[in-house]
Amino acid sequence: MKIGALEWMIEENIAYLTIQRPEVLNALNQNLLSNFEEWLDRVEKELDQSKHTYRCIVIKGAGEKAFVAGADIHEFKDKSRSQGQEMSQRGQKVFSRIEELPLPVVAYIDGYALGGGAELALACHFRVGTKNAVIGFPEVKLGLIPGYGGTVRLSRIIGYSKALEWMTMATYISAEEAYRRGALNVILEPSNNESSKDKEGSSELNSLEALKKWLQPLIKMAPLAIKNVILTIRSNTSIRANDLESLQRESVLFGELFETQDTNEGINAFIEKRSPKFQGK
Numbered sequence: 001m002k003i004g005a006l007e008w009m010i011e012e013n014i015a016y017l018t019i020q021r022p023e024v025l026n027a028l029n030q031n032l033l034s035n036f037e038e039w040l041d042r043v044e045k046e047l048d049q050s051k052h053t054y055r056c057i058v059i060k061g062a063g064e065k066a067f068v069a070g071a072d073i074h075e076f077k078d079k080s081r082s083q084g085q086e087m088s089q090r091g092q093k094v095f096s097r098i099e100e101l102p103l104p105v106v107a108y109i110d111g112y113a114l115g116g117g118a119e120l121a122l123a124c125h126f127r128v129g130t131k132n133a134v135i136g137f138p139e140v141k142l143g144l145i146p147g148y149g150g151t152v153r154l155s156r157i158i159g160y161s162k163a164l165e166w167m168t169m170a171t172y173i174s175a176e177e178a179y180r181r182g183a184l185n186v187i188l189e190p191s192n193n194e195s196s197k198d199k200e201g202s203s204e205l206n207s208l209e210a211l212k213k214w215l216q217p218l219i220k221m222a223p224l225a226i227k228n229v230i231l232t233i234r235s236n237t238s239i240r241a242n243d244l245e246s247l248q249r250e251s252v253l254f255g256e257l258f259e260t261q262d263t264n265e266g267i268n269a270f271i272e273k274r275s276p277k278f279q280g281k
């Protein structure tokens with residue numbers, strides 16, 4: 001089933017939500033956020049009425065290069081402080097709704113998970129990567145900061161100092177490093193299926209098979225017990241419950257940068273495919 005640029009499919013107790021804007025590496029634009037809202041309305045209702053047949057949800061990106069390469073930078077152009085803040089609050093809300101779903105949500109990262117894409121992955125309960133996974137927060141290259149809850153969630157997951165390093169240096173983190181720091185739960189080892197090696201897309205198919213295998217224990221456990229584990233752990237760790245102030249601060253600080261020359265320069269430099277020249281103004 002299609003919900004705008006999202007594709008929703010259920011197979012063998014696992015639901016797959018695929019983000020389909022591969023031509024821009026699945027960059028999250030405002031339309032996609034609307035699609036996510038519509039999808040969440042549907043899923044929350046289904047779960048509320050116990051009308052679902054799946055035991056977990058996998059979020060993945062279409063194409064070979066990316067999970068999601070960030071918020072759509074073209075939509076940042078000429079935004080005011082308040083528009084920037086509203087954009088941030090909207091993204092935060094969508095991602096918090098994902099974090100608060102009462103069944104496991106897994107980000108399947110094969111390629112880039114950058115900026116808003118990394119923040120989406122952090123809002124999922126699990127992050128599973130292939131060896132091609134790359135996680136990064138390049139917002140400072142645009143003169144911006146992460147604005148969809150990432151400043152709060154990354155510190156919780158990998159600790160304050162490393163989070164500060166990744167976000168201020170805009171480092172691209174390999175799958176191995178992300179796994180070592182706890183940002184990935186696992187790096188999938190695709191089975192070496194000789195017979196499928198020549199077929200188109202076989203490497204992705206093998207990784208998805210490995211993902212299914214990794215998920216087997218989870219989908220065999222008692223769903224109500226899994227739900228209650230999520231609900232109890234969430235009451236300690238859900239950022240919506242505990243960090244409303246931090247989220248609000250993030251969106252205010254994200255918004256105010258839209259009034260600076262450097263942010264204007266950073267966004268234009270990306271669009272014009274050149275390096276930015278920042279002046280601290």
Ligand code: COA
Pocket residue numbers: 023024025027069070071072073074112114115116138139142
């Ligand atoms: N927003 C809008 N468009 C994006 C995008 C984003 N976040 N990320 C990639 N794209 C677009 C590119 O502009 C390009 O479009 P074009 O073909 O019209 O020029 C297309 O996706 C393919 O990307 P390209 O840059 O050609 O691929 P690459 O393999 O050379 O580089 C990246 C991949 C991820 C390193 C690079 O696309 C990039 O730096 N993207 C932005 C990442 C970012 O800053 N995200 C945080 C946003 S807050």
